[in-house]
Amino acid sequence: MSDLGPLSYFLGIEVMHSDLGYYLSQAKYIQDLLVRFGITDNRTTTTPMDLHLQLRPTDGTPLEDPTRYRHIVGSLVYVTVTRPDIAHVVHILSQFYSRDSPLQLHAYSDSTWASNPTDRRSVTGYCIFLGSSPLTWKSKKQVDVSRSSTEAELRELATTTSEIIWLRWLLADFGISCDASTPLLCDNTGAIQIANDPVKHELTKHIGVDSSFARSHCHQKTIVLQYVSSELQVADFFTKAQTKEQHRLHLLKLNASDPPPPP
Structure with a gap:
């Protein structure tokens, strides 16, 4: 320095x-x-x-x-x-700045499974939007090794849910209503089913905290889990390499663009 x-x-x-x-x-x-x-x-x-x-x-x-x-x-x-x-x-x-898009939160959550060839840990990521604008995002390797893709997705659902809860509190302080459930989009149907099921699963006992956390906030209507196909999963951007077409598509979804040309 x-x-x-x-x-x-x-x-x-x-x-x-x-x-x-x-x-x-x-x-x-x-x-x-x-x-x-x-x-x-x-x-x-x-x-x-x-x-x-x-x-x-x-x-x-x-x-x-x-x-x-x-x-x-x-x-x-x-x-x-x-x-x-x-x-x-x-x-x-x-006041005349934004488009006519609803000022509501929605989020994408995704995870690879055992993608790191060295330690077999999964890479997870999320992206949370306010209206049509990305508000916060993250890409991180999981601390623990997941035994299935569903387990890896459940862990990331819990992480994303925590971020959503914090953002809802923050927006409430700014006077932005968050009464409706926040849509959380995931491309793993197994993780969605477990998070929505009130019955404890013996097979997910070892990740009970994460699955129970996501499940409880589904029942409290804090979040509502929705399925999204892998092709439209914006959070893929934060977990794995993309093809040229996927990269272009996700840039459009993130509202990323070149600055306007000089006059």
């Missing part, structure tokens, strides 16, 4: 030091935004928003490609770090 000297620029924020303290500026970041979106010739104004401006979702004509608008608003959100005076107008613009 080397000493790079006093901080002067970090993540688009200029840092200047004087006897009075530190001064933060995003002037360069803002200028780069103006150039990128081709609005350098626009006139300046003294306030962020006209006093009598009223915006409604029905005003104007819907954009054929709203991607550019989303990029502009998303960039302005970061500008509020040093310009709190524009926070209100950015909040107003953000």
